[in-house]
Amino acid sequence: MEELTVGGRDMEAGAHQRIRAEHLERSAYLYVRQSSLRQVIENTESTQRQYALRERAIALGWKEDQVVTIDCDLGQSGASAENREGFQRLVAEVGLGHAGIVMGLEVSRLARRSSDWHRLLEICALTRTLLLDEDGLYDPSQFNDKTLLGLKGNFSETELHYIRMRLQGGLQNKASRGELRIRLPVGFAYDPRDRVVLMPEKQVQESIRLLFKTFDRVGNPHAVVRYFRDQGLKFPQLLHAGPSKGDILWRNPSRNRVKEVLKNPRYAGAFAYGRRTQQGATRNGKPVLVTLPREKWHAFLPGVHAGYISLEEYERNLRRLTENSGRKRWRLPAREGPALLQGITVCARCGSRMTVRYHFRRGKVNPDYVCQGPQRGRGDPVCQSIPGDGIDEFVGKLLVDLVKPVGLEVALAVQAELEKRSEEADKLRFRAVERAQYEVDLARRRYMQVDPDNRLVADQLEAEWNARLRGLRESRDEYERAREVDQLAMDDEKKARIRALASDFPALWRNPKTPYRERKRMVRLLIEDVTLRKDDEISLNVRFKGGAVRSFLIPRLRASWEERRTPPEVVAQIDRLLDDHTEGEIAEILNEQGLVSGWGRSFDGRRVRVTRRLYKVRSRYTRLREAGFLKLEEAAKKLGICKWVVKERRAQGTLPVEVRKLNDMGEYMYKDPGWKDR
Ligand SMILES: [Zn+2]
Numbered sequence: 198m199e200e201l202t203v204g205g206r207d208m209e210a211g212a213h214q215r216i217r218a219e220h221l222e223r224s225a226y227l228y229v230r231q232s233s234l235r236q237v238i239e240n241t242e243s244t245q246r247q248y249a250l251r252e253r254a255i256a257l258g259w260k261e262d263q264v265v266t267i268d269c270d271l272g273q274s275g276a277s278a279e280n281r282e283g284f285q286r287l288v289a290e291v292g293l294g295h296a297g298i299v300m301g302l303e304v305s306r307l308a309r310r311s312s313d314w315h316r317l318l319e320i321c322a323l324t325r326t327l328l329l330d331e332d333g334l335y336d337p338s339q340f341n342d343k344t345l346l347g348l349k350g351n352f353s354e355t356e357l358h359y360i361r362m363r364l365q366g367g368l369q370n371k372a373s374r375g376e377l378r379i380r381l382p383v384g385f386a387y388d389p390r391d392r393v394v395l396m397p398e399k400q401v402q403e404s405i406r407l408l409f410k411t412f413d414r415v416g417n418p419h420a421v422v423r424y425f426r427d428q429g430l431k432f433p434q435l436l437h438a439g440p441s442k443g444d445i446l447w448r449n450p451s452r453n454r455v456k457e458v459l460k461n462p463r464y465a466g467a468f469a470y471g472r473r474t475q476q477g478a479t480r481n482g483k484p485v486l487v488t489l490p491r492e493k494w495h496a497f498l499p500g501v502h503a504g505y506i507s508l509e510e511y512e513r514n515l516r517r518l519t520e521n522s523g524r525k526r527w528r529l530p531a532r533e534g535p536a537l538l539q540g541i542t543v544c545a546r547c548g549s550r551m552t553v554r555y556h557f558r559r560g561k562v563n564p565d566y567v568c569q570g571p572q573r574g575r576g577d578p579v580c581q582s583i584p585g586d587g588i589d590e591f592v593g594k595l596l597v598d599l600v601k602p603v604g605l606e607v608a609l610a611v612q613a614e615l616e617k618r619s620e621e622a623d624k625l626r627f628r629a630v631e632r633a634q635y636e637v638d639l640a641r642r643r644y645m646q647v648d649p650d651n652r653l654v655a656d657q658l659e660a661e662w663n664a665r666l667r668g669l670r671e672s673r674d675e676y677e678r679a680r681e682v683d684q685l686a687m688d689d690e691k692k693a694r695i696r697a698l699a700s701d702f703p704a705l706w707r708n709p710k711t712p713y714r715e716r717k718r719m720v721r722l723l724i725e726d727v728t729l730r731k732d733d734e735i736s737l738n739v740r741f742k743g744g745a746v747r748s749f750l751i752p753r754l755r756a757s758w759e760e761r762r763t764p765p766e767v768v769a770q771i772d773r774l775l776d777d778h779t780e781g782e783i784a785e786i787l788n789e790q791g792l793v794s795g796w797g798r799s800f801d802g803r804r805v806r807v808t809r810r811l812y813k814v815r816s817r818y819t820r821l822r823e824a825g826f827l828k829l830e831e832a833a834k835k836l837g838i839c840k841w842v843v844k845e846r847r848a849q850g851t852l853p854v855e856v857r858k859l860n861d862m863g864e865y866m867y868k869d870p871g872w873k874d875r
Contacts, residue, residue, distance in 0.1 A: 215336045216257060220327055223297030225254040228287050229268035250300040291320050298327040318346055382461050383435040393502035401433045405505050408458060416517055418455040425450050440629050440672050465511035466504030471495025535713050536564035537589040537720055538727050544568035545730035547580050566729055583731045591751050597703045630676050633669040640665040752811055763795045768812045771805060775817050780805040781861035802861050821857055821866045832867035
């Protein structure tokens with residue numbers, strides 16, 4: 198053990214025994230690391246110390262061009278080697294036997310996690326690579342040096358561990374006593390003796406009281422938001438970070454914000470800690486927080502400080518919030534249901550949002566889009582109710598047609614959405630710049646007003662003015678940087694989303710296995726809302742994301758026998774045959790060909806007529822008319838004889854004009870090329 202305590206400078210004394218020709222033939226690697234960008238900027242001194250090691254290597258016998266600096270990990274945390282390219286490279290170089298010596302400040306901190314450290318140590322031992330830090334020179338292939346280095350690495354890790362534990366333990370003990378000084382929600386402040394008091398600003402207090410009063414009256418967060426908006430009222434928000442930290446921002450409250458305030462027990466004067474816990478992390482490493490049930494909170498101490506509402510009121514608000522969400526689920530039973538346009542249909546008669554009702558018909562769930570009118574829920578008859586089947590099918594086809602060729606429209610929509618989002622963030626960030634500008638102006642005015650003879654004060658004010666200018670420049674730079682990042686992110690995200698949509702959409706849509714909720718999600722991505730009106734036909738006004746509007750008319754499917762669609766080839770056949778045949782004749786032809794209606798039945802004249810009307814096929818009368826044929830009365834007039842003579846001569850076949858059968862009731866139409874001229 199005695200030998201182990203040696204080390205340090207004493208080892209330096211033995212440096213020359215450790216360094217052999219085989220070491221000097223290989224390169225010297227200088228590993229430079231700082232754990233955060235902030236440290237890189239603030240702690241240039243330690244960076245300089247790291248580079249000074251380079252001089253030591255040269256002093257020990259390496260040539261200048263043999264020293265390789267690895268510093269690409271600047272700005273990366275040392276907690277794991279995974280993301281640190283530089284460290285990985287170092288390990289690789291050592292493993293390949295390229296390194297004669299590895300240098301770093303406190304070599305154990307080369308890798309802060311001891312598994313990484315021990316790995317490096319093993320490899321250094323195998324390849325007979327030396328290690329150098331400010332404390333001394335080590336040869337890991339020698340027992341003593343290796344033990345010492347191992348201890349150094351272990352200490353580094355346990356040290357981190359204990360610091361973390363100490364902090365957490367201390368926090369939790371304090372929290373249990375309700376003494377922990379943690380971030381307060383808006384409306385509270387710490388007094389000079391660290392007690393929680395109401396924020397002195399009257400406007401803040403009143404806004405918070407108004408929020409609770411309004412919720413008491415209207416009973417749901419959405420209505421609170423609407424009330425604030427209608428009254429042009431804003432709600433305070435405390436800035437927790439950035440140059441304007443601690444400032445209050447006045448914004449329109451969102452529904453989530455209202456819920457947050459209602460759910461926060463501090464407004465009832467209770468101290469709470471550990472309401473949320475981390476559950477995994479996003480891909481970017483941001484922690485994902487989930488709210489725990491109250492019995493799992495670390496601390497909940499009612500009546501610790503002044504509040505805006507009583508604990509009873511707080512509990513009542515929570516109950517109402519859960520009741521609300523419960524009722525909503527009941528009213529919209531079918532998030533998983535098949536109604537494609539659920540939640541985005543608007544009634545064209547009265548402008549209300551329409552709801553979905555499902556009913557079973559012939560073993561199938563059918564949606565109806567129902568408007569209960571502006572007086573909804575008061576027992577009035579519904580405003581209009583529209584069978585949803587045909588509409589959903591139509592919208593589905595519309596989207597498939599649209600997404601392929603009109604990818605541009607989708608692109609614009611998505612872009613607009615993203616732009617709006619980043620604009621909002623941008624606006625907020627710009628506040629910081631405005632504030633800095635304001636402070637510069639203030640400092641400049643103060644400087645201008647001072648008596649120039651009063652040198653001491655003038656100099657001080659000038660210095661302050663300069664400092665403010667620097668602050669302004671910094672916040673401008675920060676703003677520009679954030680903006681650039683925003684723009685880049687937007688481009689990539691946008692492109693990816695559009696590419697994915699344009700290529701996958703039709704296939705995904707047609708796949709019968711695609712669940713309803715996915716279809717609905719796709720619809721919502723593309724369509725803002727659909728306005729519906731039921732008259733003789735159903736009119737659809739589709740508003741796409743991004744503002745494009747298209748209107749359509751689709752046939753209203755009235756009776757049940759009309760709901761089954763006639764195969765399109767049958768409709769086409771009817772269309773073709775109408776040029777030369779009556780509906781009765783067509784029925785016979787179709788039956789001969791073995792074609793059937795949508796219900797699988799054979800045709801008669803009436804069914805052909807109904808089908809023709811339903812699918813908007815031009816009638817035989819219209820066709821004959823367009824071809825120049827006249828009705829009996831008109832023909833009689835042109836021929837200068839009376840109607841019954843026309844009929845008789847037609848029956849005899851002695852009428853000198855062209856004759857066509859109009860229908861199966863014995864009506865005909867007549868045409869003579871000469872008639873046109875007269
Ligand atoms: Zn309506």
